[in-house]
Amino acid sequence: MTASFVTGLVLAAGGSARLGRPKQLLPYRSVTVLGHVLDTARACNFDQLVCVLGGGADSVRAGVDLSGVTVVENRGFGEGCSSSIAAALSAIDPHCEALVLMLGDQPGVQASTVRALLAGRGDAALAACAYADGRGHPLAFARSTFAVLGELHGDKGVWKLLDRAGEEVVDVPVPGPIPPDVDTWEDYQAVLAEAGPPSVHSDVDHLDAEDGVDGRGATIEG
Template identity: 60%
Template sequence: MTVTGIVLAAGGSTRLGRPKQLLEYRGAPLLTAVLRVARRCDFDEVLVALGGGAAEVEAAVDLSGVQVVHNPDFGSGCASTISRALDEVDPHARGVVLMLGDQPGVGSATIAALLDAATPDASAVCRYRDGRGHPLWFGRSMFPELRTLHGDKGVWKLLESGRIPVLEVPIDAEIPLDVDTWDDYVALRAQDSR
């Protein structure tokens, strides 16, 4: 069976005021850095979900080797993007890894550890030194639950609900920064320059 990586990059960047997917990071757009990691992982297919600023992103980001999924309903929250991406997942996939398109600090070793623990009948989260974080694993049996979610924090509410089995994968690192605001971007750049 296959494994699908889904890069969630459909947000409208309302807090930042411009497409965060295109912020410069290591000489390329931020989303490019995340897609480079996804391409190095043991995924049979990589989907990237776009919504806000999609035309600009498609013009500026190298999307070779990935399948673009458009979510016209991106403004209703991340849950709609996950549901839309699930429509395109290979029917033989045993599960999906959800990656954030604005979190370039996640490495392929973290995803490999997540996949080592993954089962088709459970979900899994990364347990960093300072808490739980992305990327996330959802086995195929979890897809119906994912489709019932709403808003931006639905996936975390599901993981914390007790309704589904959740494995914690220990990662010996701090939760990687993700970019929602300009201050987040400044912090990411500062961290990267150390």
């Protein structure tokens, strides 16, 4: 049995301290990192799409298409991803039977991966993507877990929950390695390289030496 009402939750509240600018707004393909993740989420045809903002929220609102998205602002984003999940729970539709958790800085995730996760979880309370190199996002949670989700702490709270659940977690096989997320300029370069040639990232040449990368996303020495 599969859930009839599914909410997609995109976490995009990170402060981007190691990058020095909002990673949500870094160019990716023809949009931005977060813009691409939201486009992927829209392609999943969720019954509801929620996105949590935090660091640089005003800039993100101005620079990303948030149409059709319920936006939640987490002012306590410095407390980790768990605080963003807790902030989002109050905005989730009461009809929601399953929640799919996606990362706003992981643009390599495809809609087909989300569909495989939902098809493979059955009626399990907890499900994760089983990539070739390990367990990763997106993750799926049944409504029965929401109270526990709201009590998690820190950046690793979700992973600790999955570890505690042990064999109760359904690991759904999906192709390829875990898509990289963006925390550093090196991560961003890896994401760009995975996505395709520099020409597909229309605004990358706007990044300058102060950002530590050149127009191809390559590190500038010095």
